[in-house]
Amino acid sequence: MVILPSLSLPTDELRRITGVRNYEERMLFLLLTLREPGVRVIYLSTEPVDPEIVEYYLGFLDDPESARSRLHMVDLGGGRDVEPLTRAVLERPDVIARLRELTGPDAWLVPFVVSEDEQRLSQALSIPIYGPPLHLAGLGSKTGARVAGEAAGVPMARGFADLWSLPEVEQAARALAPANRLMVKLNDGYSGLGNALVSTLAGVPLTESPTSFSSAEETWASFAEKISQRGAVVEEFIEERPLHSPSALARITPGGRWDIVATHDQVLGGPNSDVYLGCTFPARDEYRAVVTQSAAAISRVLAERGVIGLFGMDFFATRSGDGYRALLCEINLRIGGTTHPFGAALLTTGGSYDAATGTLVAEGRRKYYTATDNCSSSWLRGRTPGDVVRLLDALGLGFDRTRRTGNVLHLMGAIPRYGKVGFTSIGDSREEASELHEATVKALSG
Known part of the structure; x- marks a missing residue:
């Protein structure tokens, strides 16, 4: 498989993410598929991935030696600002030629998201995309989600x-009266970026109403321009409490077979509590079944x-x-924030998802985890990925292959420059996963 972790998304929001280029590393969990002797992996990246x-x-x-012989890391040697990886690859005939040499007749392109650039690269390499056809990509927008939901x-x-x-x-806001608060969401916003929470006042235009944008730099003038370029939805803000934010992860095969592979509770932050920070698995017992039922429909x-x-x-x-x-x-027709934690937990534990209970089971034991993309500290800055791995192992916070519990790290390339790393803390209970997560955050805070 050709793994293409290109963040082919609106660049305005990408610039606000610390260490965004290193987010190309979130698909490195797919290297664990090399445990199967028939699998070959070609992993693309803008910058070289640290060999550590x-x-x-x-x-x-x-058998890491066998896996290494079937792995090809292909990088561009660096890139411009937040230019999507796929777009940069399309400008490099030498890289495309190299990819043609490496791919076989049974290769698939596995992208983070499908855009026109991914489709062009698929055509250039003459290999199919494991992702939605481009003409259906709109179903992953905020408008598309409402269409599919209906x-x-x-x-x-x-x-x-x-x-x-x-x-x-x-006009839509007036039709939703007397809602006290409304959420305006750009069609192609992601991770909570591209949202505006508006407190409505009778007879007062939205532009003069109290508004909290997901970005501190946003204004109604800039947001209105984005609406005209990218489209938007307006929804009544859910005021009910308690309010939980579960998610479901699903897959559809090229033959049209679908299944739900996981549910999570999202950990959200930001000014409007709508920015994705991490997740816990599985979603809570109280509503896991109803989430699964809706996701199946x-x-x-x-x-x-x-x-x-x-x-x-x-x-x-x-x-x-x-x-x-x-x-x-919303619906995200792409690799999302919960994909890499689940993939890492699935492949490191050797478990399987039990659809009947909505749990991950390995050797007869249920597995739970807490994951984050946003562990940051000044202590981490200047360290190497190897430093962090060795520290966690020394503290007993690494991964125990016998018990199939412990931490699996990601975003490790962001450690030296940004002091930022992500990890998935796996335990045999919610409590064990949570305690491991808290201990790891403390250890990495110096």
């Missing part, structure tokens, strides 16, 4: 989609329309009578 990081992942395998018959917040101007947004609709690949669905879980209901929030 590659060796770290291969160290989880029984077709699936799942509940959603009251709202309006397919809005392309500030006057249209204003949506997956069925997407499969019928021809979507393939891995994708995520975010929900709000609110009380309904004696139970819960799951309101669809």
Whole structure:
């Protein structure tokens, strides 16, 4: 497989993410698929991946030497600002020629997200994409999510989609009265970036109403321009409490077979508590089943329309009578923030997902985890990935291959310059995973 971790997303939001170039490393968990002797992996990156990081992942395998012989790391030697990797590859005939030499007739392109650039690269290499056809990519937008949600018959917040101007947004907001607060979301926003939380006042335009943007630099003038370029939805802000933010991870095969592979509870932060920071697995018992049920209905609709690949669905879980209901929030037709923690846990423990219970089971034991992309400290800055691995091993916080518990690191390339790293803390109970996570944060804080 050709792994293409290109962040082919709006660059305005990308610039706000610390160490964003290192987010190309979040798909390195797929190196663990080399445990299968018939698998070959070609991993693309803008900058060279530190050899210590590659060796770290291969160290989880029984036969790292065999895996190393079937792994090809291909980098561009650096890039411009936040230019997406795929776009840069398309400008490099030498890299494309190298990829043609390495790929065989059974190769697949596995991208982070599908855009016109990924489609062009697929055509240049004459290999198929494991991802949605480009003409269906809109189903992963905020508008597309509402379209798919309506077709699936799942509940959603009251709202309006397919809005392309500030006057249209204003009209939609008036139609949602008397909602006290509204969420305006750009169609292609991600990780909570591209949102505006508005406190509505009778007779007062949105532009003059109290507004909290996901970015401190955003204004209504800049946001209105983005609405006209990228489209938006307006939804009633969910005021019910308690309010939980579970998500579901699903896959659809090229043959149209779909299944739900995981549920999570998202850990959110930021000024509006809508920016993704991490997750816990699995989603809480109280609403896991209803989230899975809604995710299944949506997956069925997407499969019928021809979507393939891995994708995520975010929900709000609110009380309904004696139970819960799951309101669809958005669909992400791409690799998401919960994909790499689940992949890392699945492949390091050798477990399998039990659809009946919604749990990960390895050697008869259920596995739980807490994951973050955002462990930052001044102590980490200037360290090497190897320094951090050795520290955690010395403290008993590394991965125990016998018990199949412990930490699996990611975003390690961001350690020296940004003092930032991600990790997935795996335990045999929620409590063990949480305690391990807290101990690791403390250890990495110096």
